């Protein structure tokens with residue numbers, strides 16, 4: 580049919596039936612552009628061709644206006660690019676229209692430290708997206724922000740890719756409780772796959788990336804105190820090695836993305852921290868001792884109790900994380916309290932604090 584129409588339209592020009600009058604040379608050259616324009620206009624106006632041309636142009640420009648993202652990344656490259664960087668194409672977060680929007684941040688994790696960080700970032704006027712798979716993080720930790728238009732909570736496991744548009748990524752995903760170390764593959768996967776996905780995201784959107792690492796990267800240290808330049812003394816096959824080695828790998832990946840892809844990175848090596856929203860069944864020494872003192876049970880001091888630790892309050896840690904993110908310091912940075920004491924001393928301190936706490940009648944519900 581298409582072929583037929585095409586032939587027909589060429590064969591029936593309206594003036595073709597008129598008797599031919601040989602034109603003068605000058606008249607022929609003067610009328611040539613006019614007859615070409617008339618022929619073009621005639622061609623376009625036949626069979627609504629002009630309408631189709633205009634409709635096509637409108638549809639094409641609408642598509643490219645609505646999908647500038649696709650237009651700047653040719654399909655040819657997307658599959659490789661997304662596979663390599665760990666992204667799902669097309670998952671655009673509606674809240675942040677541009678990566679450079681002021682005050683846009685993402686905090687990964689609604690756990691103990693993450694939830695305090697969220698409080699602080701929101702209080703200073705940032706927009707915050709929290710991603711958590713709620714394995715150890717809890718909705719209750721951030722429930723007081725529900726209804727705040729600057730806050731969003733997404734149930735998502737960072738071992739799967741995600742695409743968001745933010746300025747800063749605080750990567751806190753990974754259970755730190757000693758009770759979680761039995762979920763070995765989970766721990767390791769979060770530190771490796773989760774960190775890769777978050778670094779890929781930072782590279783893609785040009786965000787600054789902060790990894791929360793741990794003092795555990797020093798292992799059983801042979802140097803005291805541990806400086807950031809110390810490479811550590813880690814057992815690669817111990818029961819808690821999945822955590823220590825997982826964080827060491829996460830640090831390696833972070834520095835690789837900095838050197839190889841120029842991602843702006845920060846690494847916080849967090850020392851022992853305590854404060855509200857720690858789980859009582861966390862397994863860490865402070866929460867164990869507090870729970871035991873409240874229940875008037877004997878305290879489980881491991882070994883001879885002469886091993887030392889330093890403890891920082893969670894709000895001090897959060898201030899440190901934000902200051903580190905804002906600083907120009909690339910590479911690991913220890914965040915902790917320089918004052919150390921033994922676990923025997925800690926047991927006495929906790930016993931004393933809990934005793935005076937329970938002396939207040941109002942707190943009796945927590946005490947036995």
Ligand SMILES: O=c1ccn([C@@H]2O[C@H](COP(=O)(O)OP(=O)(O)O[C@H]3OC[C@@H](O)[C@H](O)[C@H]3O)[C@@H](O)[C@H]2O)c(=O)[nH]1
Nearest residue numbers: 755757793794849850851863864867879880881886922
């Ligand atoms: O009930 C307990 C628990 C722990 N301990 C001792 O207390 C010390 C501290 O143990 P914790 O498990 O609380 O803390 P750790 O120093 O081993 O690691 C901790 O600090 C750094 C963080 O990054 C880790 O996530 C966290 O587990 C250890 O010597 C441990 O043996 C007890 O004596 N009794």
